[in-house]
Amino acid sequence: MSGRGNCAVIPGAVPSDAGIAGAGVLLASTITAGLALSLSASLVVQEFWRSSSSRSRNPSVIRRKLLNGYSDQQIMVGIGLQSVGLAKANSLVPYHFFLIWMLALLSMATHNAALLALVQDFKRDWVLRWMRQFLMFVNLALSCVYGIYVLQSKVKDLPSTLPIGCVWELDSTTSNVGxxxxxxxxxxxxxxxxVFGLATWYLQSRRQRFYQAVQVVGLILMSAIAIGATVRAYLLSQAFGKPDVKLSDDGETQWSFGQLLSILMLILPVISVVEILRGEIAVAPPLQDEDKQALFDGELSDNQRATTERIDRY
Structure with missing residues (x-):
């Protein structure tokens, strides 16, 4: 932790941090979340429509592959952002610390929305399923630690220009409880x-009761969380809103190489789509309703397995 001397001296202003709250970072997170939520919604609606119709429907392998890429990216971004933020707790002010928490919350909501749409795909392999479960737990643990830091800063009324790590060294000067x-x-x-408990049940349960109802309600809830986190982050940021701390420069409003790189990273999942179109990667389509109960850790009959091997690229 930082020394008491650092926590005793309250700066008049703090420098900006475009790597956390820059315009490119915020836009990249928002665009990724918007694409992933739209893909999740389209797949849920299509599955509902297919189950209520006797006609065969397109399994949309490309959209599922693209969504899977964005889902993996989001869970790793959430873990990475929060890990770096905690490592820099002795230098990050509450303003930047809170923005990291909001972006991590956005990534969590986006990942859970993808989980609702792709849960049958994740259940094909128990290793991949439990790996995703572990990453979800790590993300939750980090988010709870962040929440405790933010909570302490509210209770102790931490000055906005002091590092968030000072919450453990300063005595409470006011009571903001309530x-x-x-x-x-x-x-x-x-x-x-x-949400973590419900997502765990949804991912690990062998029997999917009220499957479509859970998908629709969960997708609406995750979209609401994502929108709320995005609005809160934008209103608080220097690039699009009004910070609650005095910044010594306007670096978060300027575009730099790092800002452009964040936008360019959105192209990576598209590469997998091109590979599928070119026939370089084979992806199993989603199961039909009559096969879902049989799917868990690869428990498929020969006929069902042959069905999953048929590829429809569109």
């Missing part, structure tokens, strides 16, 4: 835990 920010932080932490 305030709107205080209650909102607790609700967010509890909500993350509840």
């Amino acid at each position: 305030g709107l920010d205080y209650v909102g932080t607790i609700v967010t932490i509890a909500g993350n835990c509840i």
